[in-house]
Amino acid sequence: MTTPPPTALEFRKALGQFPTGVTVVTVEREPGLVHGMTANSFTSVSLHPMLIAICVDHRAKLLPLLQKKKRFGVSVLKDTQEAISEYFAKREQSAEAEQRLAIRYHWTPGGIPVLEGAILHLTCNLVDSHIAGDHTVFIGEVETAAVHDGEPLLFFRGEYRALAGNH
Numbered sequence: 001m002t003t004p005p006p007t008a009l010e011f012r013k014a015l016g017q018f019p020t021g022v023t024v025v026t027v028e029r030e031p032g033l034v035h036g037m038t039a040n041s042f043t044s045v046s047l048h049p050m051l052i053a054i055c056v057d058h059r060a061k062l063l064p065l066l067q068k069k070k071r072f073g074v075s076v077l078k079d080t081q082e083a084i085s086e087y088f089a090k091r092e093q094s095a096e097a098e099q100r101l102a103i104r105y106h107w108t109p110g111g112i113p114v115l116e117g118a119i120l121h122l123t124c125n126l127v128d129s130h131i132a133g134d135h136t137v138f139i140g141e142v143e144t145a146a147v148h149d150g151e152p153l154l155f156f157r158g159e160y161r162a163l164a165g166n167h
C-alpha cells in the first residue's frame with residue numbers, strides 16, 4: 001500500500017513540526033526607507049565563504065526589492081518581538097504602525113537597515129538565487145554579524161513559542 005502525497009494544507013502542517021527561529025529580512029526600498037518581511041526559512045549554508053539562505057514567495061513585495069538592491073539585513077527576533085514578526089508578515093506597512101509598535105531601525109555603516117532589539121544582525125550581499133517552485137532561494141554572503149543579548153522567538157506548529165524556562 002502506498003501513502004498518497006499530502007495536500008498543500010497537510011504539507012504545511014507537517015512542515016510546522018520543524019521548529020525554527022523567526023527573522024525579519026530588511027531592504028532599503030527608497031533612500032532612508034525600509035521594507036521588511038518576516039521569514040523563518042532562514043538557514044546557514046556555508047562557512048567558507050560565509051553564506052546564508054532565505055526562501056521568498058514569488059508574491060512577496062520583498063522579492064523585486066532584493067533583486068534590485070542586492071544588499072539586505074537579517075534580524076533574528078527576540079522572544080519579546082512577536083508583534084514585530086506579525087507586523088512584517090502583513091502586506092501593508094506604514095510609518096504610523098511602526099511608531100505604534102516602537103519599531104526602530106539601525107543603519108549599519110555600510111548603509112543596510114536592521115531591526116533594533118534583535119538578538120542577531122547580519123548584513124548580506126546577494127550572491128546567487130535559484131527559482132524553486134513558487135519561491136526563490138536567495139543566497140547571501142555575510143558581510144557583518146552582530147550578536148546581542150536575549151532569547152529567541154520560536155515558531156512551531158504555526159504558533160509562537162519561547163525557550164522552556166523563559167515564561
Ligand SMILES: Cc1cc2nc3c(=O)[nH]c(=O)nc-3n(C[C@H](O)[C@H](O)[C@H](O)COP(=O)(O)O)c2cc1C
Binds near residue numbers: 057061063155
Ligand atoms: C513566522 C512566519 C514566517 C514566515 N516565513 C516566510 C518565509 O520564509 N518566506 C516567505 O516568503 N514568507 C514567509 N512568511 C510570510 C510573509 O512574511 C508574508 O507573506 C509577508 O506579507 C510577505 O511580505 P511582503 O510585504 O514582502 O509581500 C512568514 C510568515 C510568518 C508569520
